[in-house]
Amino acid sequence: MNIKRKLSYLFLSLMLVLTSCTNTNQKEVPEVDDKTIDQAADEILKDNGLINDAIDKPIGKPYEVGVTPDDYNMDYDTSRLLSLDEKKTKFYPKDGVKGLYFNTYSVNTPETYNKIMDLLESTDLNAVVIDIKDDWGNVTMNFDTDDENIKYSKIDIVDPKALIEDFHSKGIYVIGRITTFKDSIITEKNPEWGFTLDDGTLWKNAHEEAFMNPFLKEVQDYDINIAKLAAQAGFDEIQFDYVRFAEGFETFGDTLDYSRGEYEDNTELDEGEKRVAAITGFVKRAREELQAYNVPMSIDVFGYALQVRRAEGIGQDFDEMSNQTDVISSMIYPSHWGSWSFDIEKPDLEPYELVKRYLDEEKEVLSQLDHPPVSRPWIQDFTASWIGEGNWMEYDGEAVQAQIDAIYDQGLNEYLIWNANSEYSSGVDY
Known part of the structure; x- marks a missing residue:
């Protein structure tokens, strides 16, 4: 005054x-x-x-209450008080995260565990991604919690603190993966958290997998609470996967019974816009709440979300989601693209060109954001023989190396490699 x-x-x-x-x-x-x-x-x-x-x-005019004059050039978005650099633990690799997916069920298998550890200790690989909540919805960690929903889903495969201490003793960065809205376990206990058919039964996809309803606050609370337990246990980073509605939702969603939550009576947004608002809102909320735990957050998105920019069917807007996270991990597996994507007739046969051209476009988009995240793409170390004869090739060390070379040639130095069974190719200079 x-x-x-x-x-x-x-x-x-x-x-x-x-x-x-x-x-x-x-x-x-x-x-x-x-x-x-x-x-x-x-x-x-x-x-x-x-x-x-x-x-x-x-x-x-007098200043509005709570609004700082532009002259001060200060950002009072309290959810962004900490940058990624400020949230990094001492185990964040100085030369960038280079990680493998390590299937939690393989952690207790000595043969697989030893292979992964040997790979990490003998190469430039320096990080692992481990399931906290797997693709079915099982909470694989022995968390100490009174949350009845989390207790229902827990199968206690590993002791998280002991596991993290083991990796940290070897200088390995540990990322905890949460399969966010695809969940066939907790929807058994709380079917109202899912999408139901006319007869009241849960909708499931062709693989008999159920999805939770991202519109519901209690659904978002459930995943965020699991993330908080993981942060308390010592994970260096929390990664949210399946941050979306089911594939093709726009084609069958109107046949299902479910709440739109806070958007139920919103007539200004169409159904696709509501889905995008729900997904973006979750990402923003997760980042805000995890900041209190001083832990970075990353999200996985479909590679094609970049090309369409706004995939309203599944609720993923690439720009909006990227702007709300510390790290973006686009799944750019060459096998997952259709013919002539990025002007490549058979993308799986040209791993170097596919990754290079994708990152060309991604860099341009991320550079225009207010809060651009670190790009850490998922690349493939698996053979996609199911995409049809003539369209696939054997993915060996050379094919994996080609993808990594493309990442470095584009000026990036972070990546994650996916193999569902944690069986990785030899002969790769990571």
């Missing part, structure tokens, strides 16, 4: 005090308006040499 305004209120307060001390039969004090107060304050300031008539008084 400036000195003139302070004096104005002092002047008004003095008048009120004097009025209250007089006899109640005295005539009322005339109404005092802002102009009268300002004039009185000017007289006091002039008498004390604090202003003179030559000084121009500021003219303009």
